[in-house]
Amino acid sequence: MEQEKTELLKGTLDMLILKVVAFGPIHGYAISQRIQQISRDFFQVPEGSLYPGLYRLEDRGWLQAKWEDTETGREAKFYSLTRAGRKRLSTEMVNWERLSEAVALILRAAE
Amino acid sequence: MGWLRRLFHKRLVEKRMDAELRFHLEQRVRDYVASGMNREEALRRANLAFGGLEQIKQDCREARTENRVEDFLRDFQYAMRGLAKDRRFALIAVFTLALGIGATTVMFSVIYNVVFDPVPYRDFQRSIVFEMRDLTSTGDKGGRDHYTIPEFLAIREQNHVLEDIVGNYQLDVLYADGKGTRRFLGGYATANGFDFLGVPPILGRFFSPDDGRPGSPLVFMMNYRLWQREFNGDPKILGETFFLNGKPRTLVGIMPQRFNGYGSDLWLPTDLSLGADGTSFPVKDPPVIWALARLKKGVSLQAAASDLDAIMHRLAQANPGELYPQQFKLVTRTLLDFVVGDFKNTLYVLLAAVFLLLLIACSNVGNLLLARATVREREIAVRASIGASRGRLIRQLLVESFVLAAVACVAGCLFAYVGLKGLVAIIPRGPIPEETVIGLNSVVLLFALAIAVLTTLICGLAPALHVARGNLQLSMTGSGKGTGGGLRHGRLRSGLVIAEVALSIMLLTGAGLMMRSFFTLTHLDLGFNPEHMLYAQVAPAADERYDTPVKKKLFFEQVLGRVKALPSVLTATVSLDLPPLGGAGSEITVLDKPQSQHRESMVDLCGEAYFQTLSLRLLRGGVLSETDIDSARHVAVVNQAFARAYFGSENPLGQKIKFNIFDELPETPHNAYFQIIGVVTDFRNRGLLEPPSPEAFLPYTITGFGDRVILARTAVDPKSLLASVQREIWAVDSNAAVTRSGSIKDLLAEEAYVRPQFGLIAIGVFAGIGLALVLIGIFSVMAYNVALQTHEIGVRMALGAQRGNVLKMVLWRGLRLISMGILMGVLTSLGLTRFLASQLSGVSPTDPLTFCAVTTVFLAVGLLASLLPARRAAGINPLVALRYE
Numbered sequence: 004m005e006q007e008k009t010e011l012l013k014g015t016l017d018m019l020i021l022k023v024v025a026f027g028p029i030h031g032y033a034i035s036q037r038i039q040q041i042s043r044d045f046f047q048v049p050e051g052s053l054y055p056g057l058y059r060l061e062d063r064g065w066l067q068a069k070w071e072d073t074e075t076g077r078e079a080k081f082y083s084l085t086r087a088g089r090k091r092l093s094t095e096m097v098n099w100e101r102l103s104e105a106v107a108l109i110l111r112a113a114e
Numbered sequence: 115m116g117w118l119r120r121l122f123h124k125r126l127v128e129k130r131m132d133a134e135l136r137f138h139l140e141q142r143v144r145d146y147v148a149s150g151m152n153r154e155e156a157l158r159r160a161n162l163a164f165g166g167l168e169q170i171k172q173d174c175r176e177a178r179t180e181n182r183v184e185d186f187l188r189d190f191q192y193a194m195r196g197l198a199k200d201r202r203f204a205l206i207a208v209f210t211l212a213l214g215i216g217a218t219t220v221m222f223s224v225i226y227n228v229v230f231d232p233v234p235y236r237d238f239q240r241s242i243v244f245e246m247r248d249l250t251s252t253g254d255k256g257g258r259d260h261y262t263i264p265e266f267l268a269i270r271e272q273n274h275v276l277e278d279i280v281g282n283y284q285l286d287v288l289y290a291d292g293k294g295t296r297r298f299l300g301g302y303a304t305a306n307g308f309d310f311l312g313v314p315p316i317l318g319r320f321f322s323p324d325d326g327r328p329g330s331p332l333v334f335m336m337n338y339r340l341w342q343r344e345f346n347g348d349p350k351i352l353g354e355t356f357f358l359n360g361k362p363r364t365l366v367g368i369m370p371q372r373f374n375g376y377g378s379d380l381w382l383p384t385d386l387s388l389g390a391d392g393t394s395f396p397v398k399d400p401p402v403i404w405a406l407a408r409l410k411k412g413v414s415l416q417a418a419a420s421d422l423d424a425i426m427h428r429l430a431q432a433n434p435g436e437l438y439p440q441q442f443k444l445v446t447r448t449l450l451d452f453v454v455g456d457f458k459n460t461l462y463v464l465l466a467a468v469f470l471l472l473l474i475a476c477s478n479v480g481n482l483l484l485a486r487a488t489v490r491e492r493e494i495a496v497r498a499s500i501g502a503s504r505g506r507l508i509r510q511l512l513v514e515s516f517v518l519a520a521v522a523c524v525a526g527c528l529f530a531y532v533g534l535k536g537l538v539a540i541i542p543r544g545p546i547p548e549e550t551v552i553g554l555n556s557v558v559l560l561f562a563l564a565i566a567v568l569t570t571l572i573c574g575l576a577p578a579l580h581v582a583r584g585n586l587q588l589s590m591t592g593s594g595k596g597t598g599g600g601l602r603h604g605r606l607r608s609g610l611v612i613a614e615v616a617l618s619i620m621l622l623t624g625a626g627l628m629m630r631s632f633f634t635l636t637h638l639d640l641g642f643n644p645e646h647m648l649y650a651q652v653a654p655a656a657d658e659r660y661d662t663p664v665k666k667k668l669f670f671e672q673v674l675g676r677v678k679a680l681p682s683v684l685t686a687t688v689s690l691d692l693p694p695l696g697g698a699g700s701e702i703t704v705l706d707k708p709q710s711q712h713r714e715s716m717v718d719l720c721g722e723a724y725f726q727t728l729s730l731r732l733l734r735g736g737v738l739s740e741t742d743i744d745s746a747r748h749v750a751v752v753n754q755a756f757a758r759a760y761f762g763s764e765n766p767l768g769q770k771i772k773f774n775i776f777d778e779l780p781e782t783p784h785n786a787y788f789q790i791i792g793v794v795t796d797f798r799n800r801g802l803l804e805p806p807s808p809e810a811f812l813p814y815t816i817t818g819f820g821d822r823v824i825l826a827r828t829a830v831d832p833k834s835l836l837a838s839v840q841r842e843i844w845a846v847d848s849n850a851a852v853t854r855s856g857s858i859k860d861l862l863a864e865e866a867y868v869r870p871q872f873g874l875i876a877i878g879v880f881a882g883i884g885l886a887l888v889l890i891g892i893f894s895v896m897a898y899n900v901a902l903q904t905h906e907i908g909v910r911m912a913l914g915a916q917r918g919n920v921l922k923m924v925l926w927r928g929l930r931l932i933s934m935g936i937l938m939g940v941l942t943s944l945g946l947t948r949f950l951a952s953q954l955s956g957v958s959p960t961d962p963l964t965f966c967a968v969t970t971v972f973l974a975v976g977l978l979a980s981l982l983p984a985r986r987a988a989g990i991n992p993l994v995a996l997r998y999e
Contacts, residue, residue: 031134032141050138051165055173062178070130080134 016048016056018099021084021092024066028081030073031057057082065091120180131174139164185506186513193514203486204518206890207479211522211573213883214475215565216529220537221468221876223530223558225461228454232550234372236312240277240409241449244422248439250712257442260401263386265429269405272425275418279407280307281386282376286653286851290357297653297851298340300358301378304386308335308367310408311375318352318367326383333383334358335367340379358382374548401437406449419446436778457545459952460873466949467624467880470617472565473572474884477610477617478891480573483515484607485898487577508578515574516567523566530554530562540875542868580606608931611895615935615976616942618881618888619968623943624950625881626964627957628874634956635870640694641797641806642728647858648683648832649692650839653821655849663746663781663818669846670814670822674721676842677826680835686826687723688814691716693825693858694798695865700775702810704760705787713760715752716799716807717773719814719822725751725794727827735767735792738813742791746815750788754796756808766790771810781819788812802866803955821853832857873953885975892979896928900987907987908995917988924987928980929973936972940965 023029023037034057035048060066065088071081084092120127139160146156164170175181197204235241245259261269266281273279280303287300308320315335324330334356345351355362358380369375386403409418423444430438451458487494498507531554538552546552654660654669670688677686691697699716703709718724725737733754742749750771757766769790776782788810796806814822824843828835833856840852863871900907907920947959957964 030137032138035138049165050135050163051170051173054135054138054170055177058174059177077137077140078133079137080130 015099016052017060018092018095019046019048020053020056020060021065021088021095024082025084025089025092028069028071028083030079030081032079034082060088064088120178131171135164135167135170186509189510189513190517192510193517196514197517200486203482207482207518208522208525210475210478210887210890211519211566211569212525212529213887214472215519215522215526215562215569216533217468217880217883218472218565219526219530219554219558219562220533221461221465222561223534223554224537224541224552225465226558226561227550227552227555228461228546229450229458232450232454232547234313234549235375235449236310237408238449240411242407242409242415242418242446243405243449243452244407244419244444244446246426246439246442247445249441249443250439257439258401259404261403261405262401262437263403265401265426266386266403266405268429269422269425273421275410275413275421277408277410278306278310279405280304280310281403281405282307282384283402283404284376284378287358287380287382288360290360296344298379299377301376301381302384303376303381305383307376307381307383307406308369310406311373313370313373313375315367316370317349318365320367321381321383326385328385332361332363333366334363335369335381336365337379337381338369338371338373341368372549372551377548415446415448419444422446453547454545456952457542457869460869463624463950463953464873464876464880467621467877470621471880471884471887472569474614474617474621474887474891476569476573477614478887478894479515479518479569480576481607481610481614481891481895483511483573483577484580484610485894487511487580508575511578512570512574515578516570519566519570519574522569523562526566527554527559527562530558537876540872542872544864544868576606607895607898611891611931612935612938614888614891615932615972616939618884619936619939619972620943620946621877621881621884622968622971623939623947623964625874625877626968627947627950627954627959627961628870628877630961630964631954631957632867632870632874635802636867638798638802638956640802641795642693642730644694644858644862646828646830646832647727648824648826648828648835648839648855649858649861650824650836650843650855651692651821651853652824652843653851653853655847655851657849659847660818663815666818667746667815669850670721670824672846673824673843676845677824677839680838680842682829682835684827684829685723685727686824687721687727688719688822689721689724689825690719690814690820690822691799692823692861693728695801695861697799698775699807700773702760703772703774705770705772714808715756715771715773716809717775718809718811719816719820720811721814724811724825727825728797729827730794730797733793733795734765735790737792737794738811743813743815746813748783748786748788748816749791749813751792751794751811752790753794753799753806753809753811755806756810757793759808766793773810776817779817779819782817786816802862825858833860870953870955885971889975889979892928892932892976893982895931896924896980896983897986899927900924900983903987904990904995907990908992911990911992912996920990921984921988924984925977925980928976928984932973932976932980936969939972940969 019038020034023034023041029037031053035050035053038046038048057066061068061082065085066082067085068080068082070078073079142160142163143153143156146159147153151159232238243259246257248257260283261281263281266279269276270279270281282301282303285300285302287298289296289298303321305321305323305325308315314320316338318335321333321335325333341347341351352365352368355364357363363382369381407418409415426438426442426444430442494507498504534552534554541552652670652673654666660666660669674686674688677683697716697718699714702713702715704713720738722738722740722743724730725732734757735751737751738749741747752766760766761769767790770787771790772785772787776786777784794811798804798806799809800807824839826832826835826839836855839855843850843852907915911917911920943965944960951959
């Protein structure tokens with residue numbers, strides 16, 4: 004069931020949002036759908052985390068937002084990466100890779 | 115700065131947030147419907163997934179800077195409203211803090227300006243002076259800080275530690291402008307002297323490296339003060355030629371007001387070759403050069419001292435003689451230390467005092483805040499229970515203290531502005547360079563602001579944490595008065611009062627000790643009577659009319675005759691030194707006594723009326739007679755210390771003594787033995803605090819060397835006679851200069867009393883303010899406790915307690931607080947006052963009388979402060995008190 008789906012690791016949500024937004028301007032609902040799709044339904048992003056996250060990233064200056072029409076003609080808030088956001092994303096990715104490598108090493112050693 | 119824009123478009127931001135979330139919801143519903151769900155079910159599922167819409171919105175808002183700013187603004191507004199409602203509290207708190215901040219700012223600005231930024235010179239932190247300390251002489255008076263020209267040149271050539279060094283000496287310069295001759299103080303400095311200090315002239319130029327060399331044009335520079343005083347600040351005199359010491363010199367530069375390097379009226383360049391420009395000295399290679407040097411970067415004072423010490427010891431070995439004591443060492447000091455010296459200690463003591471005052475002010479306000487917090491406990495509990503986090507509550511209380519501190523900071527700066535004017539008026543100018551400007555500047559104001567923030571934390575944090583830590587449930591259900599919370603705060607508040615009393619005791623003890631010390635100092639028995647005594651230092655013109663002792667004697671005889679003839683002059687005499695400030699000393703030889711013992715004595719050259727003028731009593735033999743003076747007989751009167759030190763139980767009369775220094779000087783009798791003809795009582799002859807040293811008084815006519823002082827005992831205020839004395843001196847010779855004159859009493863005040871007086875007044879004011887604050891503190895705590903206990907007291911009285919019992923109970927409680935504070939204060943003071951020892955003379959830092967007096971004052975003050983609340987408690991009407999709840 005949906006409730007059993009894995010909770011996002013604290014702090015990784017920001018990175019995932021930045022990564023998804025990096026593909027091009029996108030609105031909040033689409034971001035949550037995208038994360039869910041790409042992770043093959045592994046990650047479910049609750050709205051209660053998504054929107055405060057988006058607002059926080061915008062406040063830090065990593066995201067910028069613009070109101071535009073969707074394909075269906077509805078107005079929606081589209082997020083895109085700022086230059087600072089792009090930089091942030093790459094550092095977070097490097098950090099993540101290091102972290103996961105380290106974790107993998109430990110797990111392997113423990114076997 | 116998106117958040118700033120959003121701050122002002124709040125409605126739009128809210129609407130957009132709503133639209134965004136709604137869009138999300140609609141998309142989700144659409145997707146559910148698309149996947150085959152019916153619309154109603156889709157809506158329900160979507161809403162369920164969304165959770166609390168309002169909660170999400172709130173989380174979004176909190177993620178934004180502008181909302182945090184807004185929270186802060188709201189806290190600020192809230193604090194303002196709260197303070198405006200409780201105006202009496204706000205006023206007392208602001209006033210208290212302003213006093214603390216103001217006093218601290220005043221002291222800081224004095225210290226900053228005097229100790230850290232006293233002179234506008236380049237790299238003055240690395241500027242040093244050095245002195246040769248005589249290790250064989252007792253006390254710290256032996257040695258010299260002036261050098262011979264060969265010494266100076268050797269140091270300049272051979273050192274490894276100095277970046278640059280300036281040599282200079284001072285000589286009077288005679289300026290003839292056709293109308294008359296005036297005497298200015300001339301500073302002869304090596305040509306690098308001005309570049310060294312790095313202050314540009316306001317007009318013209320510095321000396322160039324060629325100035326001062328033989329053959330180069332004669333030039334000089336002028337001090338701003340002289341320029342204003344003698345030439346009305348006329349810029350046209352630049353480039354003009356002046357006749358100085360009989361030679362034409364061109365004025366090439368005028369220095370700005372804030373420059374007093376080498377303390378002279380005029381500056382002349384010199385290449386330090388003797389005899390140039392008519393500068394002549396009585397002996398070959400006299401030690402007259404004062405050196406100012408700058409250390410190379412990274413060289414320590416000690417390293418510099420040992421390097422220079424080696425040079426001087428080489429010189430001493432190569433030229434043994436009077437110039438070098440048998441054992442000496444070179445000591446380096448920073449220029450700042452040389453100028454400000456011990457006065458720094460006075461300032462630091464005062465800074466410590468002012469911090470105590472600030473702490474008292476903080477605990478006072480902390481106490482008031484606690485009282486307020488107790489009353490507001492229920493309000494805070496309500497705020498906490500509807501969701502305000504602990505951090506929010508603490509922040510809000512801190513904002514309130516900050517508002518207080520900020521207002522107090524502004525008021526404190528105003529206080530500081532006024533207080534600084536008062537302090538500058540009484541600050542002794544002696545130890546402070548003339549260039550020093552004491553005032554409020556940006557650094558000082560920044561400091562005041564930092565102090566305000568610090569104060570916020572000190573006095574706001576404790577109550578804030580205390581309140582936020584409290585048991586909310588208890589506060590909600592309790593009445594907010596009397597039980598539980600009240601007691602809890604009560605203990606902290608009592609602690610604060612005890613601390614306040616202790617701090618104030620420390621301040622008062624310091625002030626008391628300084629007061630005692632000052633009293634001792636001003637009531638010292640000097641051994642002579644300084645009242646109604648006039649002095650005038652006279653320098654006869656330096657020409658052939660006065661080139662023998664006899665010619666000089668004739669001049670002084672005429673002057674003395676005229677001064678004595680003035681009405682209200684009782685007696686007048688000539689001397690060499692100004693009592694009691696000390697003077698020349700010499701090693702002595704006693705005829706027919708072994709040379710092995712090192713004997714030293716001070717020497718004064720006097721007229722026959724000297725002993726009568728100073729009111730010294732004759733103990734044995736006789737004093738100098740008119741014939742002794744007239745015929746310059748080789749006789750001496752010595753003081754009691756002299757007789758005791760060198761003759762013990764022997765009879766000093768008839769013994770013959772020689773002053774070795776006379777053999778070194780050209781114009782003094784060489785190899786001359788003086789017969790002792792009398793012994794007089796001691797007086798303090800080496801400063802107020804030193805015990806009398808051996809001293810010999812010789813007829814002033816034995817030599818023409820040096821200037822003389824006219825001392826006169828008067829029947830009226832000596833200052834009223836100064837003009838007449840000057841007139842009489844000029845009537846004898848208009849070219850004679852009176853270099854210094856006044857009353858001995860004023861001289862004492864200037865030289866000995868000004869500094870302790872300054873310290874005393876400053877610390878006295880701080881201690882007074884501290885005491886007043888503590889009075890308020892005790893009063894407010896006692897009154898508050900009584901208010902809290904109204905109910906309890908009502909019950910007691912209803913059950914039969916007498917008014918007297920209630921009065922006693924409240925007084926007793928106050929007394930207990932005060933006694934604990936006094937005990938702590940006295941114990942701490944006993945440990946701390948030794949740091950005050952440098953400021954005290956004649957009083958022990960643990961003087962029991964002072965401690966007793968302070969304790970008594972405090973008990974009295976404390977009782978007074980508790981009496982009013984106690985009487986109010988005793989006046990409680992049980993009926994009213996019980997119904998009141």
